[in-house]
Amino acid sequence: MADFTAEVFQNEYLAQGTTDAHAVVSISCAGAGTAGQGGTAAAEIVIVDTSGSMDMPVAKINAARRAASVAVEEILDGTWFAVLSGHSIAQMVYPPNPGMVRMSAGTRADALAAIGQLRSGGATAIGAWVAAATELFGQVPGSPQCHAILLTDGRIEGEAASVLPNALRKARGKFQCDCRGIGADWDVEELRGIADALLGSVDIVAEPADLEADFAEMMRTAMSRGVADARLRVWAPQGSDVLFVRQVAPSVEDLTPKATSISPLIREYPTGAWSDESRDYHIAVRVPVADPGQERLAARVEVVVNDQVLAKGLVRALWSTDVEKTTRIDPAVAHYTGQAQLAAAIRDGLAAKAAGDERTATVLLGQAAKLAHESGNENTTRLLTKVVDVVDADAGTVRLKRDVAKADEMALDTRSTKTTRIRREPQP
Amino acid sequence: MTEAPAAAACPACGATHDPADAFCEACGSPIGGAVDPPADPPTRSPADPADATADPTGPMPRPTGEAAACRACGGALEDGYCTECGVKAPSPxxxxxxxxxxxxxxxxxxxxxxxxxxxxxxxxxxxxxxxxxxxxxxxxxxxxxxxxxxxxxxxxxxxxxxxxxxxxxxxxxxxxxxxxxxxxxxxxxxxxxxxxxxxxxxxxxxxxxxxxxxxxxxxxxxxxxxxxxxxxxxxxxxxxxxxxxxxxxxxxxxxxxxxxxxxxxxxxxxxxxxxxxxxxxxxxxxxxxxxxxxxxxxxxxxxxxxxxxxxxxxxxxxxxxxxxxxxxxxxxxxxxxxxxxxxxxxxxxxxxxxxxxxxxxxx
Known part of the structure; x- marks a missing residue:
């Protein structure tokens, strides 16, 4: 059984009459092992876009074949798996008949041979691909830990707009899906929507040559996730309002809308599978006010695996008239508040730019440049400078670049949620 | 913390603590080799008041009838807080x-x-x-x-x-x-x-x-x-x-x-x-x-x-x-x-x- 720990960073002191308790709960997992161990089967599906455009240039379909191959090579023996070719429908590549098989030396060799035969042609019906994967995972006996990689080079074509949302509704909670867009002709929002619904990552692979390494890495990560499904169980007191539950590291993911109500005071938030890693969550709860000197538990945050509580953190609210205590902002809360603002500024700034509102875009991307600079988020700063010229990072003054490569803009868009970790200083 | 071996409960107030701690962080009661809290009311024996303070460093007396309920709303307690309103239960x-x-x-x-x-x-x-x-x-x-x-x-x-x-x-x-x-x-x-x-x-x-x-x-x-x-x-x-x-x-x-x-x-x-x-x-x-x-x-x-x-x-x-x-x-x-x-x-x-x-x- 994996070991989870939860550590709470907060300033528990609230000024008289105030109600909002903020905390960063840092959750770490150790001893996760590998996927498919400990009684839970693991299942993997690789979905490769084989629509007609994958031939233009032909480097794309070649890179997709190689990437699917290395991914299959990373799948551990005993894992259920399948490879799908996605075009107007989702077509079985391996095994040949609809279903999944267990990985072994023999099935691996057969799968690699089948992947070598992949040809392109047809539309991009991503909704149908997601639906097919859901159905395949459903055929694995027991309650397996399911994960898919979905690769596309374009936006949905030749499929009704309602198909993907319907497919996602059925897929949610059944499997996690990492999404990759190759080239610059796909739609960031579309893939982000899938990744968000299915607790996966989304990223751009602008250069076909980079796809292989990315797929290998994704599959290795999936295989290292020995904890199939962990949930955050959050208790908050009567009369309170959970303002948000947000993953803030390694990336910003709002979990608030994903809450399931367990009881009037308890909600659960899915966090998917875990490897040996740590993630930070920013939790904000509005609690009923109490008198100075009084203390109230604002939230109890538990890590739940198989209905067992493996770690617990307490978010407290302690009202005080001591201004010195109540005005301090916890460094972790401050840092991640800034990182979430940074991600939002980039997203909204790029949306404004796309809508032709250059003034708003300049202001928002300027804010982003300032926030990225202040927090030492060098990756985001680097991505930003491909889209804007930073005139004064401290002041947040930027100029929109002319002739920005579309892929650079998409890279900034997809990676804007990546956060830097706060440097941990000993708690006072 | 159903399985967590790291936590133990304070015999005086029930708060969880690290087994290495010598004193409970919540109520300050000594923990090492601690005994169960006294089941008797805190009233000291009128007949022989000398018995009352037999253990000067023992756990605090727990007022009868208040053992496991929130003083603000009557809810059950967990981790030293009310499971309904969240108000901290005063430690003994x-x-x-x-x-x-x-x-x-x-x-x-x-x-x-x-x-x-x-x-x-x-x-x-x-x-x-x-x-x-x-x-x-x-x-x-x-x-x-x-x-x-x-x-x-x-x-x-x-x-x-x-x-x-x-x-x-x-x-x-x-x-x-x-x-x-x-x-x-x-x-x-x-x-x-x-x-x-x-x-x-x-x-x-x-x-x-x-x-x-x-x-x-x-x-x-x-x-x-x-x-x-x-x-x-x-x-x-x-x-x-x-x-x-x-x-x-x-x-x-x-x-x-x-x-x-x-x-x-x-x-x-x-x-x-x-x-x-x-x-x-x-x-x-x-x-x-x-x-x-x-x-x-x-x-x-x-x-x-x-x-x-x-x-x-x-x-x-x-x-x-x-x-x-x-x-x-x-x-x-x-x-x-x-x-x-x-x-x-x-x-x-x-x-x-x-x-x-x-x-x-x-x-």
Whole structure:
């Protein structure tokens, strides 16, 4: 059984009459092992876009074949798996008949041979691909830990707009899906929507040559996730309002809308599978006010695996008239508040730019440049400078670049949620 | 934490703690080799008050009927908080009351502004009112772990006073001589505990320390001994009350050198005490006094968390009388002490608050 720990960073002191308790709960997992161990089967599906455009240039379909191959090579023996070719429908590549098989030396060799035969042609019906994967995972006996990689080079074509949302509704909670867009002709929002619904990552692979390494890495990560499904169980007191539950590291993911109500005071938030890693969550709860000197538990945050509580953190609210205590902002809360603002500024700034509102875009991307600079988020700063010229990072003054490569803009868009970790200083 | 081996529950208040901890973080009770909390009510045996303080460092008494419910809404408790409204359950160290006999009771409370309750009290009484013992120690806030020193000191002194033999011979002079000696022994025992607390902590540069005041109420006489600025009062039902102790503080020195009481009380040095118990004490000898109890009234033993808001005997008596009006003239010392604590909290609760009262009835 994996070991989870939860550590709470907060300033528990609230000024008289105030109600909002903020905390960063840092959750770490150790001893996760590998996927498919400990009684839970693991299942993997690789979905490769084989629509007609994958031939233009032909480097794309070649890179997709190689990437699917290395991914299959990373799948551990005993894992259920399948490879799908996605075009107007989702077509079985391996095994040949609809279903999944267990990985072994023999099935691996057969799968690699089948992947070598992949040809392109047809539309991009991503909704149908997601639906097919859901159905395949459903055929694995027991309650397996399911994960898919979905690769596309374009936006949905030749499929009704309602198909993907319907497919996602059925897929949610059944499997996690990492999404990759190759080239610059796909739609960031579309893939982000899938990744968000299915607790996966989304990223751009602008250069076909980079796809292989990315797929290998994704599959290795999936295989290292020995904890199939962990949930955050959050208790908050009567009369309170959970303002948000947000993953803030390694990336910003709002979990608030994903809450399931367990009881009037308890909600659960899915966090998917875990490897040996740590993630930070920013939790904000509005609690009923109490008198100075009084203390109230604002939230109890538990890590739940198989209905067992493996770690617990307490978010407290302690009202005080001591201004010195109540005005301090916890460094972790401050840092991640800034990182979430940074991600939002980039997203909204790029949306404004796309809508032709250059003034708003300049202001928002300027804010982003300032926030990225202040927090030492060098990756985001680097991505930003491909889209804007930073005139004064401290002041947040930027100029929109002319002739920005579309892929650079998409890279900034997809990676804007990546956060830097706060440097941990000993708690006072 | 169903499976987590790292957590264990405090035997006194139920809060989880690291097994390596020697004391509970929530209530300050000792944990190492800890025993179950006493199932009995905190009332000390009226027949033999000496039994009451058998373990001066044992867990805090848990008031009966309050064990596992929220005081704000009645909800169940988990992790020391209410599972419904989230309000923190006061740890037994933060708020407790004792009523060893219907005529003698006290309440010790954290107050509002301080994060810890460094006040402590220990009470004992016989049912026939032949002897009542009230000890209050106020931990010095600037020294860490003074809460433990105060608790251990008050319990040790109470044990000495409760276990002391009756006066041999007759007459007030014999009684005063007898109790003078016992009060000195009690202060010595209390000081030994406070010094011992410093040794347990590895003799820190700023060792824990506390004030000390003890009152022994016997038929017709009250005997008091004190170090520091915790006080004893005689508050008769008729006539003027009297402060039985004189603070060992710079405030007293200021008044002695001619400053008015009112001016002295607002001086920041007023509360600086000149005598206390503990490893860094310059003079741990108690001052001793006695007073004849010739009418009905109350002997009150209190910490500065209360007398800050009612310093004169008249003000203190007035605060008590307002409480009595509120709850009826038959209010027990336990109820009155609780009201005095509430009164101090209503004034801001800037310090820990202890109020112990003994009802004195004419013969």
């Amino acid at each position: 160290r933060d708020h407790w009351s004792e009523e060893p006999a219907p005529w003698l009771a006290g309440v010790c409370d954290r107050g509002i502004a301080h994060p810890r309750n460094e006040d402590a009290m220990a009470l004992a009484a016989t049912a026939d009112a032949s002897r009542g013992v009230m000890v209050v120690c106020d931990g010095v806030t600037t020294a860490p772990d003074s809460d433990r020193a105060a608790l251990a000191a008050s319990r040790a002194a109470c044990q000495v006073l409760a276990a002391a033999p009756a006066v041999e011979g007759s007459g007030e002079a014999a009684a005063i001589r007898h109790w003078d000696g016992v009060l000195r022994q009690a202060a010595q025992a209390a000081n030994a505990e406070a010094v011992g607390a410093a040794h347990i902590l590895g003799d820190p540069p700023e060792p824990p320390s506390c004030t000390f005041v003890a009152a022994v109420v016997t038929p017709g006489l009250v005997h008091v001994g004190w170090c520091g600025d915790s006080r004893a009062y005689w508050l008769p039902d008729e006539g003027e009350g009297e402060q039985l102790t004189v603070d060992h503080s710079l405030g007293t020195e200021m008044v002695r050198s001619g400053m008015s009481q009112a001016d002295a009380e607002v001086d920041p040095r007023f509360h600086t005490i000149t005598r206390w118990l503990g490893a860094d004490s310059v003079d741990a000898t108690p001052e001793i006094a006695a007073r004849r109890l010739d009418t009905s009234g109350y002997v009150a033993v209190v910490s500065d968390g209360l007398w800050n808001y009612a310093s004169s005997p008249a003000a203190l008596r007035a605060a008590m009388d307002r409480a009595a009006e509120h709850v009826g003239s038959t209010a027990s010392p336990a109820t009155l002490a609780a009201h005095l604590v509430e009164f101090a909290n209503a004034q801001g609760g800037h310090d820990n608050i202890t109020a112990a009262l003994a009802r004195v009835s004419p013969h």
